[in-house]
Amino acid sequence: MLMKENLVLLKMVVNGKPVEVKVDPTWTLLYVLREELKLTGTKKGCEKGDCGACTVLLQGKPVNSCLVLALQAEGREIETIEGLGEADNLHPLQKSFIVNGAVQCGFCTAGMLLSAAALLRKNPDPTEKEIRTAISGNLCRCTGYQKIVKAIQDVAAFKD
Amino acid sequence: MRRFEFYSPRSLGEALRFLSEKGDRARVIAGGTDLIPRLREGVSQPDFVLNVLDIGELNGIKEADQALHIGATATHTQIAESPVLQRICPALTQAAASIGGPLVRNRGTIGGNIVNASPAADLACALLALDAEAVLRSEKGSRAVALGDFFTGPGQTVIRPDELLTEVTIKVPKGKGLFRKLGRRQAMSLSIVNVAVSLEMEGKICRKSRIALGSVAPTPIRCPQAEQMLANRETTPDILSKCALEAMRASRPIDDQRAKAWYRIEAGTVLLRRVLAEAAGLRA
Numbered sequence: 001m002l003m004k005e006n007l008v009l010l011k012m013v014v015n016g017k018p019v020e021v022k023v024d025p026t027w028t029l030l031y032v033l034r035e036e037l038k039l040t041g042t043k044k045g046c047e048k049g050d051c052g053a054c055t056v057l058l059q060g061k062p063v064n065s066c067l068v069l070a071l072q073a074e075g076r077e078i079e080t081i082e083g084l085g086e087a088d089n090l091h092p093l094q095k096s097f098i099v100n101g102a103v104q105c106g107f108c109t110a111g112m113l114l115s116a117a118a119l120l121r122k123n124p125d126p127t128e129k130e131i132r133t134a135i136s137g138n139l140c141r142c143t144g145y146q147k148i149v150k151a152i153q154d155v156a157a158f159k160d
Numbered sequence: 161m162r163r164f165e166f167y168s169p170r171s172l173g174e175a176l177r178f179l180s181e182k183g184d185r186a187r188v189i190a191g192g193t194d195l196i197p198r199l200r201e202g203v204s205q206p207d208f209v210l211n212v213l214d215i216g217e218l219n220g221i222k223e224a225d226q227a228l229h230i231g232a233t234a235t236h237t238q239i240a241e242s243p244v245l246q247r248i249c250p251a252l253t254q255a256a257a258s259i260g261g262p263l264v265r266n267r268g269t270i271g272g273n274i275v276n277a278s279p280a281a282d283l284a285c286a287l288l289a290l291d292a293e294a295v296l297r298s299e300k301g302s303r304a305v306a307l308g309d310f311f312t313g314p315g316q317t318v319i320r321p322d323e324l325l326t327e328v329t330i331k332v333p334k335g336k337g338l339f340r341k342l343g344r345r346q347a348m349s350l351s352i353v354n355v356a357v358s359l360e361m362e363g364k365i366c367r368k369s370r371i372a373l374g375s376v377a378p379t380p381i382r383c384p385q386a387e388q389m390l391a392n393r394e395t396t397p398d399i400l401s402k403c404a405l406e407a408m409r410a411s412r413p414i415d416d417q418r419a420k421a422w423y424r425i426e427a428g429t430v431l432l433r434r435v436l437a438e439a440a441g442l443r444a
Contacts, residue, residue: 008166025166025209028196048197050348052263061237061266067192068267071166072211115262136347137261 012073014039015083023070030054030065033080041081041110052138055111056080062111062118064137081110084117092155093117100151104142111138116152125156161199168211172218172297175324178210180299183321186210190233191267193260194276218271218326221245228330232271236283237262239270249330251337251356255286258341261348271325274310277317277379280351284311285374286339287328288382289356295327296320304329311379335360335368336439342427344418351375352419353428359390359439366390366440371403371432376411376424383407395440404433 007022014037021036030047033039033056045053047066054065057079085091093113096102103109112135119126119134126134131152132145140148167186169175179186186208189195198204212218213233220231221242228248230239239245239256246253259265259273259282273283274294284307293304296319310317319325337358343349354374360367369390371383386407393399408429413421437443 006163006165025164026161026199047200049193049260049264052261055263058266062263063266064193064263067196067264069166069189069192069196069209069211071168072189072192072213074168074214133347134262137263139348 008071010070010074012075013077015079025069025071027070028066029056029058029068029070029073029078032070033065033078039080039082043107043110045107050139051108052111052115053107055114055138057114057118060118060121062115062137079114081113084113091117092158093120093152096151096155096158097148100147100154102143102147102151108138108140108142112140112148116148116155120152120156126152128153131156162202162205164199164206165208166211167208168214170214170216172215172324172326175210175212175215176297176299176322178208179324180322182208183323186321188212188275188324190269190272191235193264193268194272194278212271212324223248223332226332228332230270230328230330232325232327233269236260236265236268236270236273239283240265248332249286249290249337251286251289251339251358252283252330254339255282255341255354255356258282258339258343258354264348270328274307274328275317275319275325277311277313277315278350279314279377279379280354280375281380282339282341282351282354282374284380285341285351285354285372286337286356287330288372288380289337289339289358289370290330290333291358291370293329294325295329296323297326298323308382313378333358333360335370336441337370338435338439340431340435341374342431350418353413353424353431355428355432355435357432357435357439359395359436361395361440364394364440366393366395371407371436373407373411373428373432375418376408376413376428378412381410383410385410395436395442397437397442400436400440400442401433403436404429407432 043053045051049064187206218233236256339356341351341354358370374380413424
């Protein structure tokens with residue numbers, strides 16, 4: 001995947017900023033975000049759409065970035081975990097994950113947060129079932145999900 | 161991933177021209193949820209990849225002339241959340257909502273679900289019970305293929321290299337349709353067995369029925385003998401049980417990593433009996 005010939009110019013908007021980057025047609029959006037744009041908050045997990053570690057928002061919708069060819073993102077808006085909050089200005093969901101102990105190894109966390117953020121933007125007052133459905137494509141092998149669900153519920157309740 | 165050229169036309173005409181010239185060396189990509197893992201594993205090694213997501217006319221869900229027209233790039237999320245589909249064919253929205261997880265449903269498309277021709281394809285099962293047709297276009301013209309004639313084997317269909325599936329058409333069904341699947345988990349799971357039914361009821365009498373099964377044969381299948389058993393009969397629990405057993409006789413399941421063949425038949429019989437009873441109004 002590393003031969004730099006036949007590269008094609010890709011234009012997209014990442015975390016609100018227009019980005020131009022030369023990509024190989026075989027590269028996935030995940031690869032371009034991590035290796036070319038150095039946005040390594042998006043994790044590479046199974047690379048077949050099973051684990052959700054690579055979740056980003058594409059046109060506001062959570063998707064597996066390992067299952068998007070980079071060139072399919074032409075002209076699209078991408079939001080990664082780097083766009084959700086900053087170290088000194090965390091998103092309410094990030095604060096809630098910390099307060100609730102919803103992070104252990106942290107590998108699923110970026111994807112979990114983006115799936116949760118997409119849910120709350122669309123549905124500010126979700127039921128527990130809706131929360132569990134929204135994160136059902138994001139696997140966590142540490143927490144058993146209870147604290148993650150609680151962290152998301154807390155943010156939803158706080159908004160009322 | 162083996163090197164390929166990427167082509168992303170904005171119009172259907174450009175896409176069809178591309179396929180007429182290079183179709184036999186090209187693969188079509190939409191949501192990529194099936195194709196990208198296959199490219200990565202080297203199972204699929206095309207010289208060209210044709211992206212159809214930028215062709216606006218392929219994306220849309222419309223009701224016109226007593227039929228539903230679902231564009232090939234409608235995602236599972238779009239289908240599951242479509243008010244018109246929820247009202248007119250809940251079997252299809254239930255199937256769409258059961259696929260993978262939200263991340264996959266936001267990318268995967270109805271066209272991909274059909275063209276990939278997985279025996280376990282959830283939408284394909286629901287669409288069989290809805291007498292859906294696939295509209296195939298090429299530079300030479302257009303043809304509509306009944307979904308029952310579309311699949312020829314696992315991963316195999318009647319689609320020619322120069323053809324593109326542009327739309328799925330469903331005549332507005334008179335009956336009540338339902339879909340259920342059994343997977344190994346509640347989410348992110350391929351079907352061990354899936355069932356879809358559509359019953360046209362007149363009081364307690366069933367006038368017409370459609371029964372489809374998935375993941376129990378080389379392709380999703382209809383069950384004509386079982387459908388015949390219900391025609392113009394009162395849908396008693398006894399008849400529905402016998403019908404479910406008869407339907408499973410049309411299956412030819414295999415043992416695989418998800419389940420053994422015998423389990424698919426046992427579980428499919430129960431699932432189908434319940435779905436038939438619900439569609440006939442015998443249970444909530």
